[in-house]
Amino acid sequence: MIQLLLLLLLTPGAALAAPFSLSPPEQFRALDTPNDAGKSISLVWKPSPGENKDWKVQVWMAESGAGGAIGEFKKVMEFPSNTRYLKPGDFPWWAQPAAKGDHYVKVPFSAAFPLEDGKPYAAKLVIREGDQEVASPVSEAIPEPNWFNLAQANNLMFVVAFTGVLLASIRAARRNPHVYLRRIAGLDAVEEAIGRSTEMGRPILYLTGAGDMGELPTIAATVILGEVAKRVAHYDTTLKVPHRDPIVMAVCQEVVKEAYVEAGRPDAYREDSNFFITSDQFSYTAAVDGIMLREKPAANFFMGSYFAESLLLTETGASTGAIQIAGTDSDHQLPFFVTTCDYTLIGEELYAASAYLSREPVLVGTLRGQDVGKALIMAALVLGTTLATLGVLVQTDAVNYVLDLFKDFK
Amino acid sequence: MISIDRRIIFLLIALATSLPLLHPFGLPIKVSPEVRAVYEYIENLPEGSVFFLSLDFDPSSKPELEPQAMALLRHAFRKNLRVIGMTHWLTGTGLADDIFSKVAKEMAKESGKDYVFLGWSPGTGSLVISMGQDLYKAFPSDHSKKPIEGMPVLAGVRNLRDVTYLISLAAGNPGIEMWYVFGKDKYRFEMAGGSTGVMAPGLYPFLRSGQINGLIGGLQGAAEYETLIGQKGTAVAGMDAQSADHFVIIALVLLCNLFYFVLRGEKGRPGFNA
Amino acid sequence: MIVLKRQLPLAITFIMGVTFALQYYIPHPVSEEAITHLSKWMQIISGFALALGLASLFQVHAVKIKRQVAGWGYSVILYVAMLVTITVGLFWGQGQTKVDGAQTAFGWIYDYTMVPLQATMFSILAFFIASAAYRAFRARSREAAVLLVAAVIVMMGRVPLGQFLVPWSWDVAQWLLNVINSAVRRAILIGVSMGIVALSVKIILGYERSYLGGGKDQ
Numbered sequence: 047m048i049q050l051l052l053l054l055l056l057t058p059g060a061a062l063a064a065p066f067s068l069s070p071p072e073q074f075r076a077l078d079t080p081n082d083a084g085k086s087i088s089l090v091w092k093p094s095p096g097e098n099k100d101w102k103v104q105v106w107m108a109e110s111g112a113g114g115a116i117g118e119f120k121k122v123m124e125f126p127s128n129t130r131y132l133k134p135g136d137f138p139w140w141a142q143p144a145a146k147g148d149h150y151v152k153v154p155f156s157a158a159f160p161l162e163d164g165k166p167y168a169a170k171l172v173i174r175e176g177d178q179e180v181a182s183p184v185s186e187a188i189p190e191p192n193w194f195n196l197a198q199a200n201n202l203m204f205v206v207a208f209t210g211v212l213l214a215s216i217r218a219a220r221r222n223p224h225v226y227l228r229r230i231a232g233l234d235a236v237e238e239a240i241g242r243s244t245e246m247g248r249p250i251l252y253l254t255g256a257g258d259m260g261e262l263p264t265i266a267a268t269v270i271l272g273e274v275a276k277r278v279a280h281y282d283t284t285l286k287v288p289h290r291d292p293i294v295m296a297v298c299q300e301v302v303k304e305a306y307v308e309a310g311r312p313d314a315y316r317e318d319s320n321f322f323i324t325s326d327q328f329s330y331t332a333a334v335d336g337i338m339l340r341e342k343p344a345a346n347f348f349m350g351s352y353f354a355e356s357l358l359l360t361e362t363g364a365s366t367g368a369i370q371i372a373g374t375d376s377d378h379q380l381p382f383f384v385t386t387c388d389y390t391l392i393g394e395e396l397y398a399a400s401a402y403l404s405r406e407p408v409l410v411g412t413l414r415g416q417d418v419g420k421a422l423i424m425a426a427l428v429l430g431t432t433l434a435t436l437g438v439l440v441q442t443d444a445v446n447y448v449l450d451l452f453k454d455f456k
Numbered sequence: 457m458i459s460i461d462r463r464i465i466f467l468l469i470a471l472a473t474s475l476p477l478l479h480p481f482g483l484p485i486k487v488s489p490e491v492r493a494v495y496e497y498i499e500n501l502p503e504g505s506v507f508f509l510s511l512d513f514d515p516s517s518k519p520e521l522e523p524q525a526m527a528l529l530r531h532a533f534r535k536n537l538r539v540i541g542m543t544h545w546l547t548g549t550g551l552a553d554d555i556f557s558k559v560a561k562e563m564a565k566e567s568g569k570d571y572v573f574l575g576w577s578p579g580t581g582s583l584v585i586s587m588g589q590d591l592y593k594a595f596p597s598d599h600s601k602k603p604i605e606g607m608p609v610l611a612g613v614r615n616l617r618d619v620t621y622l623i624s625l626a627a628g629n630p631g632i633e634m635w636y637v638f639g640k641d642k643y644r645f646e647m648a649g650g651s652t653g654v655m656a657p658g659l660y661p662f663l664r665s666g667q668i669n670g671l672i673g674g675l676q677g678a679a680e681y682e683t684l685i686g687q688k689g690t691a692v693a694g695m696d697a698q699s700a701d702h703f704v705i706i707a708l709v710l711l712c713n714l715f716y717f718v719l720r721g722e723k724g725r726p727g728f729n730a
Numbered sequence: 731m732i733v734l735k736r737q738l739p740l741a742i743t744f745i746m747g748v749t750f751a752l753q754y755y756i757p758h759p760v761s762e763e764a765i766t767h768l769s770k771w772m773q774i775i776s777g778f779a780l781a782l783g784l785a786s787l788f789q790v791h792a793v794k795i796k797r798q799v800a801g802w803g804y805s806v807i808l809y810v811a812m813l814v815t816i817t818v819g820l821f822w823g824q825g826q827t828k829v830d831g832a833q834t835a836f837g838w839i840y841d842y843t844m845v846p847l848q849a850t851m852f853s854i855l856a857f858f859i860a861s862a863a864y865r866a867f868r869a870r871s872r873e874a875a876v877l878l879v880a881a882v883i884v885m886m887g888r889v890p891l892g893q894f895l896v897p898w899s900w901d902v903a904q905w906l907l908n909v910i911n912s913a914v915r916r917a918i919l920i921g922v923s924m925g926i927v928a929l930s931v932k933i934i935l936g937y938e939r940s941y942l943g944g945g946k947d948q
Contacts, residue, residue: 699891
């Protein structure tokens, strides 16, 4: 009786303790790697019970000829069997080549086994443990380059959606340009600054930053220059605009001239108000500092993008007692502007200022479109954070159906 | 007293900078996780891995970024990595060449065999794309005009996809962001960044999201790296001066606030004439 | 003429903009070859831009010298410096600062003028930061007080002396950099990036034409 009891107790234990035996990979198939530039094949198979690091998986490939004839197999890869699983986050759900948890291996082009597009190749897996081995059936695939990366479809969708929102906003702004834009403190000071310069009989210095005409801060700076120039034309104050870029200078010359004409003071316009110094960062800074110290402008405007020269410019300006208004999206220079200038337009306030002052429908509409975009991003952040947290608490992957929409896959 | 002559402040800063350089006090340097991440990644690279170092700065940022470059190169050469160097800043080409020559000579490494300095070529982002397709078309020769085709250091390297690890030491634009957008995003190599102290806080979003796996910020970052490789240089020497400068500024700021509050208190008192 | 100045550039911008925006989503080798060719063209154009910058500099200062405007002497110095550097670079060292380990004349100009001048300009920042901090870091309001406290903690935590005297300052500085700073920078980055995308869309679609020269878009 006791022996029987012992036998009954030990048998399941013995069964549990016995190692899993090698078994051929289940549902093994080869396929053309999706969403790639070609010359690559992917292999997929189900995980086997008992997989461990001692079982080595070998990938063998051969060229497949006409009539199903397969050439000599060559070993191209080897790795432990408990690796190379398809994990959440590897592919989006709409472009997944296999189920999560399955094995997935990409066999790229290599000097050892060069893959050519359009040619069929045969693949098989061999799983070895010591002297024992099992092989999978042979599967064939033809590598081909793809014309569209489906994994990035969400990215394209967002680009198209944002473009649509932008165009709709511009259209709406063209129909009704009186869109509400909140008041920006630095802009109220523009009149004060110009008035101060006129009273003191000193010039106004306006800088458009380090960027070229293809950069948004520089475009915003030129628009604001136009508005400043209109007010300056009324007061008959001297305006000085030193430049680092010849093309920006050419644009600003037109902008200032037009501003004076619009203000009804074409006679007061001076050709030399816009002048080119140099494109070198510190040479330009030294020259402008010299202008500030010699001519002591009563108001300095720093609009555009700036780098290390920002503090050299603003601190020199502050030492001359000028009122200083800055606007930049160069976030690494913001601390310097905030501490040395009387007013600072931070980041998008610079773009908003150009729209606010000019009320041009395209600028106003763009700003509105960006605001809508940002609102959508904020909603996505809240939704995504909530879902991701829920997913962890409830231990489910179902939330990834939504979360994957906001991820960047390659 | 609240409006102190700027020249007094300048004098205090000058003294705070120069005295510790003449009489260093040598305090221990604490290593941050972001610098350690770069060190450990390089430390774990197998011998012969391809390490790309882009020195994207000019002489104005030399005090902060040259120590970073030298510490990284010493580490890379010690690990016998194959080093490829270049710069996107035209005015920094001579400086970058100097750095490579100096450290290579110190570590007995040979150009063409252990490292290659490609120099500068126009294009920034377009150049990175070009290098990503074919390095030899982007740079047919190195900075000293020797053809790079066939160089032992570039064996098996056709383009940026063959690079194991890339670090951009940047003082502005073009720099780390440009390398990420046109380089890592497309060609999938691992990447880290080094920058001036001013730019470093702006790169933390890239670090936190994993777009760069480490960040060496300013002279402090360089000093941390020198401490990790066990070879102290100009960065560690400069930290004493930086410590003194920071404390002078803190003292001045606290003093200024003290005067401000005292004056504000006195203004509130009846009979006070400002 | 208006077609060449306006319509043709707009058409080129539209076609190239849409094509290479879509290129990002196309992994096919044809797309990769197209971007390789384009990047070569852009490299060549960048090279020309350098020459353009140089020509522009020569022309601007030549006018200043001719008209003898205030400060024209500096323009003469600029001319002399440019011509000497170009000549020395071309004929003594072929544009190299070192040849076989030996410094060239061009290298001498680079090491003993360019490097110290640039380093000097940048080093002035240290002094200016101190004077700006003294003038501006006053606890005038609650926000200014928060800025002041954060600045003092980070200044202490980022140097060995501060880490030694106030050990917790390092941890707080790291937290401020990794959490608060990252969050704020991300917000600014998202806003600025959206601005860049919006500008790019406007340029491709022709709504924004200031890059063609002229003040407002027409």
